[in-house]
Amino acid sequence: MSSQVVVKLENVTKRFENLVAVNNVSFEVYKGELFTLLGPSGCGKTTTLRIIAGLEYPDEGKVYIDGVDVTEKPARERGVCLVFQEYAVFPHMSVFENIAFGLRVKKLSKTEVERKVKEIAEILDLSNYLNFKGGKLGLSEQQRVAIARCLAVEPKLLLLDEPLTLADAKIKEKMRRELRKLQKDLGVTMIFVTHDQLEALMLSDRIAIMRSGRLIQLGTPEEVYDNPGDLFVATFVGSPTINLLEGVLEIDGNRLLLKTDSHKYAVASDINVKTLQGLVGSEVVIGFRPEDVEVMPEGVLEGVVKLAEIAEDKRILYVKLNDHEVKVFVDLFTSFNEGQKVILKINPLKLHIFDKKTGKKLLKGVIPG
């Protein structure tokens, strides 16, 4: 990937009355990447996008596009195009006219408009729809028309505000595949906003995770999933949610123990405890994903099956430990009964240890040995 910076935010802050919607946020977006702002509702992701678009102005900080300070510039002078949640495809206009809209505003010649529209329609697989009315289209086609209309004016940057939120589960999955392919084929720089973590993982080259106006972690999908920097990111990214055990960390021989209010768990055995020495006695939260724990014939961590639930091609067991509950992925066709005893083994390399007070990551992965 080229590392040419297209967008740069420098210490951007935006307040609405008493609320700090965006709090000292800085990041760079590179040419040709799909960059996602991810977070729960109210985290400041849409406001950040609107600041880049020029629909909001920051109270503090700077916004640069292609190296030019655009902080004070109006939206139309920024060379960006925004696709909204409701695609705003004109229902009474043909697909051709919808795509041509921005070009007509720019007063291009008739032949020029025709050439450009056909070219864009070809790329977006809309050639067969050019005479269709906007209102007759399915969601997936509407999305492409909205994107085509943006692309026709050759923006430096395409901004998308939760464009898949209204689609149903089946269409969503298809649109995620298509959008990722399209973005890679065209090489256009995109900034995408969503509250859906799976969508962010599926689409993005890099993800900026926001919470309460702050940028919490910035990384590739692999980095935020495999190496979350704090408890918030660990629990927000991943479905089913990461398992968490809270207690005081202890070591016994080559075993990692966790002492809770009413119990002492052996979280891992046969491990190299060296890296854990400094954490003994600390109040921690130990996290591990449901795919990083297995049901084994024997071991040290015992629980009772509470509930089994089908999830795609797998089954999720909800296992009750003494005073915690954990989720475990098992094979779809192995049956487990409610109340059945199971022994669990967590992959020590996939353990995440967080500070209970601050939520910050203390350690990722314990080496077996």
Add this chain to the structure above:
Amino acid sequence: MTYLELQGISKSISGKTILERIDFKIEKGEILAITGPPGSGKTTLLKIIGGLVTPTTGKVYLEGRDITKLPPHERSFSMVFEIPPVYPDRTGYENIAFPLKIRRLSEEEIRRKVLSISELLGIRHILNRKPSTFSGGEYQRVALARALVTEPKLLLLDEPFKSLDAKIREAMIAWMKDLQKKIGVTVIYSTHDPLESMSIGDKVLVLLKGVQKQLDQPIELLAKPVDLDVDEFISIPALNIIKGRLEKCAENRLDISLDNTKMSIPRRITQCEEGSEVLVAFRPQDVKFHTTETLGALKGRIITVNYMGRNRLVSLEVNGIVLRAIAEKEARMEIGDTACLTVDPDKVRLYDVKTRKLLS
């Protein structure tokens, strides 16, 4: 024993058929999940069961009694919609207590029931608060508490968690399942998401264009969809479908030529006609992805990779058609790379080209 039964239910509105051939039975304490795309008739079906819509033909029985003509308030059912009306000017307590007040229960009894259901649903803390302060999950639980406090004979839930964020929805579904076990209420739950229907339902009814296509346990539904339309609908990520030719129908084996390769399936189908075309379908989850040359594999070029956390969804172009596979997250790949796919022959389903019915 059958608890609720629908017999030959259909519904037409001004000549347009909304529902046809709905027949099912459910047992007491079961969760039936109804799934279908938007516009497939799920809400109309729920309203017929609830008595809010009269069917054009057919009967509804509760514990053997014909209730088809019984008005809604005499059925003792409760219904919760996607966006349930919660009275904004009343507290959580008043909202939940409302149906009991209508029934003229004593203040003491109301108090006991509201507290007990709130305890169970984990919403004791919002009883004195107004709905404007509720989170999405709390709002939905207050609506559920109000529906459950009357101890309904049947709980009808129409896409109850649709407008919640994905993360909260996931938690609510597991919670709902657990709650239902505790109180044993019979539930009919509708959703447009087939995966959600299979995780929540003891049984799943697939409704496509107003027609009851299949009613089965989730595992059965996954293993044996009755036709290609059902298979396509329940598969997320999208099902792989390729045209193949039946080359040989042996005793317990089928040889199929498929694109540039052959596949042997350890199965026997009645009416196996050598040389005829079939539709071969398999889910992305049942495909093995190889980055190296593999014997007997479908070979193609990677066109998209979507990371999904615990694995990756890879789309490949194989001789002009796009196939999808779930690959291990550790697999290294780039767009444009050549890769191979092999399919678990036990997980392949064959469909008739014309009728789209499952060949078995």
